[in-house]
Amino acid sequence: MPYGEYFKAASESLIVASKGGSILEVNPKTNDLFGYGEGELIGQPVEVLLPARLHAAHRNHVERFFQTPRTRAMGVGLSLIGRRKDGSEFPVEVSLTYASNTRRGEVVVAALIDITQRLAMEGEARRAEALTSLGTIAAGIAHDLNNPLQIIISRAELMLASSSEAVGSEAQEDLAVIHRNAQRAGRIVEEFLRVSTQQDRALGSIDLNQIINNMLLLVRPQLRQAQIEVQSRLAPNLPVVLGDPTAIERILINLVTNARDSMPSGGKLTIETGDGSLRPGWVHVRVIDTGSGIEPDSLNKVFDLKFTTKREGSGLGLWLSRRIVHEHNGRIDVQSEIGKGTTFTIAIPPIEGSK
Helix, strand or coil: CCHHHHHHHCCCEEEEEECCCEEEEECHHHHHHHCCCCCCCCCCEHHHHCCHHHHHHHHHHHHHHHHCCCCEECCCCCCCEEECCCCCEEEEEEEEEEEEEECCEEEEEEEEEECHHHHHHHHHHHHHHHHHHHHHHHHHHHHHHHHHHHHHHHHHHHHHHCCCCCCCHHHHHHHHHHHHHHHHHHHHHHHHHHHHCCCCCCCEEECHHHHHHHHHHHHHHHHHHCCEEEEEECCCCCCCEEECHHHHHHHHHHHHHHHHHCCCCCEEEEEEEEECCCCCCCEEEEEEECCCCCCHHHHCCCCCCCCCCCCCCCCCHHHHHHHHHHHCCCEEEEEEECCCEEEEEEEECECCCCC
């Protein structure tokens, strides 16, 4: 393929710049990536493609490059940011190729790729690894706490069962408080141990529609009592996924329970399935409520360990749900609007060839 044809057809952004830093030529991909029309960038300084805060540093890089020119990756050890015509910024990886004795003198050819998606995937992988490590440590601590908690509960029950002569009324009230809170702590520990245990994972091909139907059989009476209308919109011929049906059901029950609690005066709960929502080709489950919604300041914290908006909440449910979704190589996302409701979306990759 002749150079001119390759230049135009290249999948990466290609920019030819002079030693003085002026843009001499760009390929169509560059115009698409940065939002410019054909010919708009020609003659402009390269810095037009960078945020203003990086202009001085970039000029220094260019000067040093032409002092000792060689083909090299400029992105190594540097945070490189591109700036589109509309002012939006995005991370880029850049490699530089030097050429001399051209009809335009000394030039540099920069090849750029947008690494937004790659960085997002790397960040997800790091978060998943951190969640797994933290979960293992926390599960061990929870296991160690369980025994002394059970002793406290048992002793408190024995003392409460004794006559008021042996235990004064004031002491009985204190014991009741101790017993009630020890039981609550015990429930938190049991919940954590039950949901976080990885060795119980029974992975297999699962039909999310079937899991949802089974789960709704369990929770429908509670939702009906809470005056919550339930609607399910399940996509036919949904691809199967590899996962633990028990763990997925627990996540869905947790999301439905949270939705119920956000609608104390009743409302509508919708559960739908489909594919291609968060990721093309992935299978998704969406839990939608018409509840009170989540405050914008809290929205990015809902999956944090110990974060809760409930007076008696443990702050474990959504944190553990996200961890389990990550174990299934999936994603969980939340959108909410105060007074209108909340939507949780779980996306999991299907088993290849299952559709």
